[in-house]
Amino acid sequence: MISSKLRLIIEGACMVLAGVICLGASAHAFFQSQHFLRTAVHVNAWVMRLNEGYDGSNYSRTVYYPAFVFEDAKWHRVEAYPHIMVPANSLKRGDQAPLIYAPDHPWDAKPYAFRDFWMRPVIYCGVGVVFLGLGLGALCRAKSE
Numbered sequence: 001m002i003s004s005k006l007r008l009i010i011e012g013a014c015m016v017l018a019g020v021i022c023l024g025a026s027a028h029a030f031f032q033s034q035h036f037l038r039t040a041v042h043v044n045a046w047v048m049r050l051n052e053g054y055d056g057s058n059y060s061r062t063v064y065y066p067a068f069v070f071e072d073a074k075w076h077r078v079e080a081y082p083h084i085m086v087p088a089n090s091l092k093r094g095d096q097a098p099l100i101y102a103p104d105h106p107w108d109a110k111p112y113a114f115r116d117f118w119m120r121p122v123i124y125c126g127v128g129v130v131f132l133g134l135g136l137g138a139l140c141r142a143k144s145e
């Protein structure tokens with residue numbers, strides 16, 4: 001049988017390790033997004049068409065997946081099909097929308113949205129801080145026993 005102090009030390013160490021891993025993943029995701037945004041090309045694209053689909057919920061609401069067209073830096077016509085859902089009536093054919101893409105992959109263009117670039121680092125950081133706090137709390141509790 002493991003003593004309660006040893007159990008707290010093991011659990012605390014595992015949680016601290018998980019927290020450090022999450023914080024490292026957060027830093028990696030942050031620098032990856034920052035690098036992409038620093039080197040990305042911003043362009044105004046036109047909505048070429050809206051492909052109808054469903055949002056996957058039990059309510060099966062109709063949503064649209066827009067297809068965009070724009071000219072890249074070399075004046076080539078590029079069609080982009082980002083996997084984003086838009087509600088009905090939010091975009092229509094011919095509307096302009098700002099897109100962002102890597103210079104060597106213009107067909108992977110996507111709309112610039114805060115959550116697409118910064119939500120992953122924020123979530124990893126939050127989970128890392130929680131695990132780190134719980135782990136350090138368990139280690140402090142083990143030390144006091």
